[in-house]
Amino acid sequence: xxxxxxxxxLVSLAIMASIYAVFCLGxxxxxxxxxxxxxxxxxxxxxxxxxxxxxTTPKPTGIYAQYVNQIFGLNLPFVxxxxxxxxxxxIIGFLIGxxxxxxxxxxxxxxxxxxxxxxxxxxxxxxxxxxxxxxLMGLPQPLQGIVSAKHYNYIYLIVVVIIMLFIYLLxxxxxxxxxxxxxxxxxxxxxxxxxxxxxxxxxxxxxxxxGSMVMGVxxxxxxxxxxxxxxxxxxxxxxxxxxxxxxxxxxxGNNKGAILGAYVIWGIWIGxxxxxxxxxxxxxxxxxxxxxxxxxxxxxxxxxxxxQGMLGEEKRxxxxxxx
Amino acid sequence: MIVLxxxxxxxxxxxxxxxxxxxxxxxxxxxxxIIGPNGAGKSTLLKAIFGLLKPHQGKIIxxxxxxxxxxxxxxxxxxxxxxxxxxxxxxxxTIQENLEMGAFIRTDDFSQRLEEVYDLxxxxxxxxxxxxxxxxxxxxxxxxxxxxxxxxxxVLLLDEPSAGLAPLLVADIFEKVKEINATGVVIVIxxxxxREALKMAHHAYVxxxxxxxxxxxxxxxxxxxxxxxxxxxx
Amino acid sequence: xxxxxxxxxxxxxxIALGAIGLTLVYGIIRFxxxxxxxxxxxxxxVALFVVTDFLAWVGIPDTNFGPFSFGWRMLIAFPISxxxxxxxxxxxxxxxxxxxxxxxxxAVIFAMSSLGAAFILRMVILIVWGADSLFYRPGMLRxxxxxxLGIKIRPDQxxxxxxxxxxxxFLHLFLQSTKMGKAMRATADNMQLALVSGIDTERIIIWxxxxxxxxxxxxxxxxxxxxxxxxxxxxxFLIPLFAAAILGTIGNIYGxxxxxxxxxxxxxxxxxxxxxxxxxAVAFIIMIIILLVRPRGIFGGKSA
Numbered sequence: 014x015x016x017x018x019x020x021x022x023l024v025s026l027a028i029m030a031s032i033y034a035v036f037c038l039g040x041x042x043x044x045x046x047x048x049x050x051x052x053x054x055x056x057x058x059x060x061x062x063x064x065x066x067x068x069t070t071p072k073p074t075g076i077y078a079q080y081v082n083q084i085f086g087l088n089l090p091f092v093x094x095x096x097x098x099x100x101x102x103x104i105i106g107f108l109i110g111x112x113x114x115x116x117x118x119x120x121x122x123x124x125x126x127x128x129x130x131x132x133x134x135x136x137x138x139x140x141x142x143x144x145x146x147x148x149l150m151g152l153p154q155p156l157q158g159i160v161s162a163k164h165y166n167y168i169y170l171i172v173v174v175i176i177m178l179f180i181y182l183l184x185x186x187x188x189x190x191x192x193x194x195x196x197x198x199x200x201x202x203x204x205x206x207x208x209x210x211x212x213x214x215x216x217x218x219x220x221x222x223x224g225s226m227v228m229g230v231x232x233x234x235x236x237x238x239x240x241x242x243x244x245x246x247x248x249x250x251x252x253x254x255x256x257x258x259x260x261x262x263x264x265x266g267n268n269k270g271a272i273l274g275a276y277v278i279w280g281i282w283i284g285x286x287x288x289x290x291x292x293x294x295x296x297x298x299x300x301x302x303x304x305x306x307x308x309x310x311x312x313x314x315x316x317x318x319x320x321q322g323m324l325g326e327e328k329r330x331x332x333x334x335x336x
Numbered sequence: 337m338i339v340l341x342x343x344x345x346x347x348x349x350x351x352x353x354x355x356x357x358x359x360x361x362x363x364x365x366x367x368x369x370i371i372g373p374n375g376a377g378k379s380t381l382l383k384a385i386f387g388l389l390k391p392h393q394g395k396i397i398x399x400x401x402x403x404x405x406x407x408x409x410x411x412x413x414x415x416x417x418x419x420x421x422x423x424x425x426x427x428x429x430t431i432q433e434n435l436e437m438g439a440f441i442r443t444d445d446f447s448q449r450l451e452e453v454y455d456l457x458x459x460x461x462x463x464x465x466x467x468x469x470x471x472x473x474x475x476x477x478x479x480x481x482x483x484x485x486x487x488x489x490x491v492l493l494l495d496e497p498s499a500g501l502a503p504l505l506v507a508d509i510f511e512k513v514k515e516i517n518a519t520g521v522v523i524v525i526x527x528x529x530x531r532e533a534l535k536m537a538h539h540a541y542v543x544x545x546x547x548x549x550x551x552x553x554x555x556x557x558x559x560x561x562x563x564x565x566x567x568x569x570x
Numbered sequence: 571x572x573x574x575x576x577x578x579x580x581x582x583x584x585i586a587l588g589a590i591g592l593t594l595v596y597g598i599i600r601f602x603x604x605x606x607x608x609x610x611x612x613x614x615x616v617a618l619f620v621v622t623d624f625l626a627w628v629g630i631p632d633t634n635f636g637p638f639s640f641g642w643r644m645l646i647a648f649p650i651s652x653x654x655x656x657x658x659x660x661x662x663x664x665x666x667x668x669x670x671x672x673x674x675x676x677a678v679i680f681a682m683s684s685l686g687a688a689f690i691l692r693m694v695i696l697i698v699w700g701a702d703s704l705f706y707r708p709g710m711l712r713x714x715x716x717x718x719l720g721i722k723i724r725p726d727q728x729x730x731x732x733x734x735x736x737x738x739x740f741l742h743l744f745l746q747s748t749k750m751g752k753a754m755r756a757t758a759d760n761m762q763l764a765l766v767s768g769i770d771t772e773r774i775i776i777w778x779x780x781x782x783x784x785x786x787x788x789x790x791x792x793x794x795x796x797x798x799x800x801x802x803x804x805x806x807f808l809i810p811l812f813a814a815a816i817l818g819t820i821g822n823i824y825g826x827x828x829x830x831x832x833x834x835x836x837x838x839x840x841x842x843x844x845x846x847x848x849x850x851a852v853a854f855i856i857m858i859i860i861l862l863v864r865p866r867g868i869f870g871g872k873s874a
Contacts, residue, residue: 118677299700306690312682424763429752436752
């Protein structure tokens, strides 16, 4: 591979890693700081991507309308797509939270898993909604045209990194506020007498919604990067499992760890594809499974031997609730 | 003859020690009461004896054998039974099944022991097919003691058996404790109900802040003015 | 409609086999085992290996077995697979969950570890057998029997219900009348007290995994006989399993049986109105309604 091609490859790798970092940051709000066990990230991924796609593409007309069904298409700017994705995912998080946040923590997991599968089924089966299994294509990209299409990925990388850093700073601020301290108190069961069950429910709900919104943004960023989406992308493997491994590897409860984990695990994931290239031809078709098997084993090793991840949780001065 | 001996035990949970060098002993045939204010570490002492907590320091000796740090099922095999203060029955199991669980580690035929326990608590024989979860507090306490007696223990550890019971039932329970003791079982009982506990005790220990404060015969402590003022509400 | 209800009972008894294991594990070891569906897949594929590879290699012919779509080999493969998956479940416990127990990890870490185990199992199946649908005996379809009310049912399906219920009755007898069974119920009630009574709770945990794994394997094979084998079959069962276990109150095996039947019937009846692919969503909606209306399930409420 010549140098230019190699750099372009690195850029595409960095874009995906940064998008995954956004998901890890969203998950970190829920799991790392509040202890909410969301295993339906793929659902928020899916909804975020589709929401942004439908907000930013025009509704097909003429001959295209025969091939592409889409309930609406508003042809709005990229930023509106991101915000819309965040809003819709926030609402879904809210709806999931109502029946589950007062129950044992694993009920949330089961419910989020269910919602993720349900969304995938809906987008697959309801052709009128977003073109069924064929999905949507031709999503617009921000700041297109300022460089040639060949080099566009550089621009998109900058866009994604800026958004990622913005979310990072936002979460850091929120976590250092009194609100963030309450969240961690809830996670550690260090609940002061002044907190009622209702208060705890509200704080958990806010965290769930906040994290879901960030995931929605991640979904939108993915959609506009690949420019085409279809329901089969948002599987539990690519949409949920790998994000969990990233956060656990990086260090839950640590935003830098969330980002680092995304880059490292995505790097390993891509790296193993070179490894499986060496496999005999007969096994090549099954190479992704071998790679996922390794990622699964990696998760188990982390959980048993280094549950705090690479960076571990950031120590903070004030631990308990004030006032 | 000394059956159970606790020597200078320091024990607690991960970060904090609850007991700081507590000692006690129980001789054969005795009822030993342990009293003291809330948070004195009375229940912790029983848990340490039964191996539910591992002492950082000190020794627990049963019949000249060091049993410090053994797991509860090993200690049960050596002849100590323990009745926790709360959640001390299996609610979805019948009374009979609760007693059978008490004999879980026995591989011999325990039907005779079962009859003896039923003789001690005749009400339980009548209701042996009932689920333990349907019983009243006093009856649950009896099932819990019955369960612990199935191993024919040498020492029975009771953690506040009178907690939460109506006064009339409290007298019943203490009566049963004396009956059990009369069959030759050494009893170590932790109680909030200090006056009653001292009345029936052959020997009693007062704990406070995780340390030994005093120990003497039950009647001596009962007559002690300071004990009376501090712990007997009089 | 009567036909759909009948098919629902067939599906429901398969779900019940998985849900009973799930609820046992949840009740005794106290975590949501997200690998339970994939244990079902493992059972189906181990039986496939025994039927198509191992017994062929041994030289046992796969002659027809009565009016059923599978042959004699399945009779041998069925118990072998149950034992094998019981071992798989126990091995996962020994190398993963026991370590987490000794570290005092929270319930969510266990659940996450089981999620990892689920993916590991599925990837192994995908590596060995690939992603395509498979059958125990391709092209072998037996004529359906006619029952009253216009119900058409295949002999296989009758046998599925009989096997499922026999296994469940067997489990019932084990739990009610053997020492180990009673100790399992005691441990589910109160693990601390079980420990205090001298019950070796680690041994109970091994038995729980063994029984849960064996029942899951049975469920997976029966589904493979009724429909087909698919690497994602177990994962797709996960939501119906949890829905059934929650509906019937976590920890209650009779509740899981009833919950399984209700979910199975609801899923099949829904195909009269919805696309069959929505079956998992139907189970999910029922589960959400239960969580909203009666989160402790139909048998929940009295014990603390």
